[in-house]
Amino acid sequence: MVEFLQQLLNGLSLGAIYALIALGYTMVYGIILLINFAHGDIMMVGAYVGFFSITMLGSNVIMAILFAMLACAVLGVLIEKIAYRPLRNSTRIAALITAIGASLFLEYVTIFFLTPQQRVFPAEAFPLHQYQIIGLYISNKDIFIIILAVVLMVLLQYIVKHTRAGKAMRAVSLDREAAMLMGISVDKTISFTFALGSALAAAAGVLIGLYYGTINPLMGIIPGLKAFVAAVLGGIGIIPGAMVGGFVMGILETMVSGYGSSMYRDAVAFGVLILILLIKPTGIFGRNESEKV
Amino acid sequence: MTILNIQNLSKSFGGLTALADVNLAIENGELVGLIGPNGAGKTTVFNLITGVYRPDRGHIIFDEKPMEGLLPYKICQLGVARTFQNIRLFKQLTVLENVKIALHKDVPYQLYSAILRLPTFFRGEASIEEEAMRYLRIFGLEGKQGEIASSLPYGEQRRLEIARALATRPRLLILDEPAAGMNPQETQNLMELIRWIREEFELTILLIEHDMSLVMGVCERIYVLDYGRIIAQGAPDEIRNNPRVIEAYLGEEVS
Amino acid sequence: MPSSKRQWLWLLINIAVLAGIFALVQYMIATRVLNQYYQINLTSMCINIILAVSLNLINGFTGQLSLGHAGFMAVGAYVSAVCTKYMDLPFVTAIIAACLAAALAGFIIGVPTLRLRGDYLAIATLGFGEIIRVILQNIEELGGPAGILGISRLTTWPYLFIATVLTIVVIQNLINSSFGRAIISVREDEVAAEMMGINTTWYKVLAFIIGAGFAGLAGALFAHYFYIIKPDTFNFLKSFDILVMVVLGGLGSTTGAVLAAMFITVLTAYLQAFPAIRMIIYALILILVMIYRPQGLLGNKELSRKTFSRLWGGSA
Numbered sequence: 050m051v052e053f054l055q056q057l058l059n060g061l062s063l064g065a066i067y068a069l070i071a072l073g074y075t076m077v078y079g080i081i082l083l084i085n086f087a088h089g090d091i092m093m094v095g096a097y098v099g100f101f102s103i104t105m106l107g108s109n110v111i112m113a114i115l116f117a118m119l120a121c122a123v124l125g126v127l128i129e130k131i132a133y134r135p136l137r138n139s140t141r142i143a144a145l146i147t148a149i150g151a152s153l154f155l156e157y158v159t160i161f162f163l164t165p166q167q168r169v170f171p172a173e174a175f176p177l178h179q180y181q182i183i184g185l186y187i188s189n190k191d192i193f194i195i196i197l198a199v200v201l202m203v204l205l206q207y208i209v210k211h212t213r214a215g216k217a218m219r220a221v222s223l224d225r226e227a228a229m230l231m232g233i234s235v236d237k238t239i240s241f242t243f244a245l246g247s248a249l250a251a252a253a254g255v256l257i258g259l260y261y262g263t264i265n266p267l268m269g270i271i272p273g274l275k276a277f278v279a280a281v282l283g284g285i286g287i288i289p290g291a292m293v294g295g296f297v298m299g300i301l302e303t304m305v306s307g308y309g310s311s312m313y314r315d316a317v318a319f320g321v322l323i324l325i326l327l328i329k330p331t332g333i334f335g336r337n338e339s340e341k342v
Numbered sequence: 343m344t345i346l347n348i349q350n351l352s353k354s355f356g357g358l359t360a361l362a363d364v365n366l367a368i369e370n371g372e373l374v375g376l377i378g379p380n381g382a383g384k385t386t387v388f389n390l391i392t393g394v395y396r397p398d399r400g401h402i403i404f405d406e407k408p409m410e411g412l413l414p415y416k417i418c419q420l421g422v423a424r425t426f427q428n429i430r431l432f433k434q435l436t437v438l439e440n441v442k443i444a445l446h447k448d449v450p451y452q453l454y455s456a457i458l459r460l461p462t463f464f465r466g467e468a469s470i471e472e473e474a475m476r477y478l479r480i481f482g483l484e485g486k487q488g489e490i491a492s493s494l495p496y497g498e499q500r501r502l503e504i505a506r507a508l509a510t511r512p513r514l515l516i517l518d519e520p521a522a523g524m525n526p527q528e529t530q531n532l533m534e535l536i537r538w539i540r541e542e543f544e545l546t547i548l549l550i551e552h553d554m555s556l557v558m559g560v561c562e563r564i565y566v567l568d569y570g571r572i573i574a575q576g577a578p579d580e581i582r583n584n585p586r587v588i589e590a591y592l593g594e595e596v597s
Numbered sequence: 598m599p600s601s602k603r604q605w606l607w608l609l610i611n612i613a614v615l616a617g618i619f620a621l622v623q624y625m626i627a628t629r630v631l632n633q634y635y636q637i638n639l640t641s642m643c644i645n646i647i648l649a650v651s652l653n654l655i656n657g658f659t660g661q662l663s664l665g666h667a668g669f670m671a672v673g674a675y676v677s678a679v680c681t682k683y684m685d686l687p688f689v690t691a692i693i694a695a696c697l698a699a700a701l702a703g704f705i706i707g708v709p710t711l712r713l714r715g716d717y718l719a720i721a722t723l724g725f726g727e728i729i730r731v732i733l734q735n736i737e738e739l740g741g742p743a744g745i746l747g748i749s750r751l752t753t754w755p756y757l758f759i760a761t762v763l764t765i766v767v768i769q770n771l772i773n774s775s776f777g778r779a780i781i782s783v784r785e786d787e788v789a790a791e792m793m794g795i796n797t798t799w800y801k802v803l804a805f806i807i808g809a810g811f812a813g814l815a816g817a818l819f820a821h822y823f824y825i826i827k828p829d830t831f832n833f834l835k836s837f838d839i840l841v842m843v844v845l846g847g848l849g850s851t852t853g854a855v856l857a858a859m860f861i862t863v864l865t866a867y868l869q870a871f872p873a874i875r876m877i878i879y880a881l882i883l884i885l886v887m888i889y890r891p892q893g894l895l896g897n898k899e900l901s902r903k904t905f906s907r908l909w910g911g912s913a
Contacts, residue, residue, distance in 0.1 A: 139887075145662065145716050146662075152880075153837065157873045157877045157880065158877060316732075323728070413791070419794045439778060442775065443779065446776075447794030456775070457771055507792075
């Protein structure tokens, strides 16, 4: 029983990270129906920005995260403007292919300039302390990750529910043309969405650097895919869904690792994806939609 | 012989009831119209007949065989063809290709024959070409066979759509607002075309239309749908003077 | 309608040209004019052509974005390797087994995923491709992550040539037939195609099966030239490689796929020492082609009788 709870706890911090990344996928899909393949790589860029911030600017972790969030917000907006906006009225497949291109671009430009070598997050940036509560182990890293993630998610919910920008986001997701007729700048709203999602991914990137200790240019692929599955699991386009999905995927992964074979750990994500798509593609919180003829 | 029999047809989308207890019967060879204000559910009826949606309740019986729940392609193979309100031609393909695709369901050769380029393939292709050109000629579209479908003027696109539907050799042809976007002269031509194809191809025709001149001029019998229910049926003259119908279209009774 | 005498003449010309190419290359190999380096690239080129043309059938003609093509290639590679290395079967048998196994994989993956909408289908096929890789990685009997080594080099120019020509001819013959028109109609407008009595699901599955089968062929040829196959060789990056070829050449043009495959092979050889630059170029190709010329180099035009007769001033 203790073992089970321990695994559950371990899964929470990983789940928090996946949730942060999943939110970006879900918000972008909700607003322009695009699976942003490059999202995991934006997370990777965030990790690198955080890394350089700590090692070259000597900043603390919080500052590093803020820098990363800022940098990636800009990056996200740029990618949308350059690669996705021209295809806004094309087929979704065309946009998906472009997203794949954007993803490869980010990965290999990073490899080109920074070599494929992995970098190690300096341990001094966040000295590790283990605590024990009611027989369960938890580290200060885990606590930090979970708290930060929750804070960011609460902030996001506030923005979406209680600000005009958030309202605009919801309007554009529901009906782009009606939103335009109401005087909402669709372009600005979409840019804003990308900025938010990318900032969250950047935070996740730095947190992953802390969690695993190393970063490399291809680090965005697998977590990105898992976070995408999390978003689909919760119901793509639905923000609370992404949060729930993220935690579920994190806990599932640590369970499979802990109890089962770690070799199949990554395959579990694909398996879950296929299962959802076949059984209930709209996810846990999703509603069914059909094409109007 | 009743070729199409719709009984107690009901369909809801989420909380919205699109159709409630619709009953409709069409005899072989009839030309029947389905009219009603916008949003009454007319296209939904067509979508249910052609298998795009499954009914929540009720039966659709074609040629004495139940059809509800069948996939659209199967329904077409049984002999029901339709055109669309907003023309669904294969826009990037040529006029001829559009018709040839309609002939595919009865393709006169097998897949392996095509891959191995056996003589049956060449004979088959020749007969498909001939058959497709025949339909184009009937509808005055020969000479345009190599044109891309979307480059045709609107009226010709409509004719191509009907030609394509006929190429599937249906027994029941369903036309969804065939006169949409047409001027009075074109509508007149369309009316003659509809009458002519009913004779020439021994069809039964069911159509949705807003253009009253076409409906009254061409239909032998009319059903009126309002808020998902049939509120009247009968000959054009009866419908024209039916107070319930007038009320449905105009809101309140006009005396 | 052109007289069949003309068609026969055209067929003879085609056969003569093909025979000429075959003989010339064979000669150059035998007399070592084409050294090892060129031979490797020639082999890669043929394999890439087969992969691109077969993926084009699924992505381009049927309009279903499949991102797991490398998985089918992997199935073909492994099955053929097992046949020749562990079961001592002749190469031709191994190849046929590879194609059938890959086609079966195409069927198994196609049937559940082809009900999904465009981008979901793409992700599902990506997922399946990775699942194949992970499964292969975990089967110890097949070498696990290290894969199978020491596969006999049985792939020679005649095999490559015949396989490539066969792939192109079969797929072109399929496309230029009523069945091909049915497949294209699925891409153009699925709902309308259904209304014409075309069982769209069946045709999507058919495209998957045939496309996968040929990918298996490519896999078998690959395995028996490059001695070693590992699960990692057939990851999603390989699927993206093939996607780049198809996108560049034009979704819906076999000629385009062939030309693009050749170009990408040459590019890869040229940028051997700079893999990052190559990938950046791929990324740019995907983005720029989609934005500025989504129909690719050739769109859906093919090199055909008509093109040649226009070039030579005759009447089609």
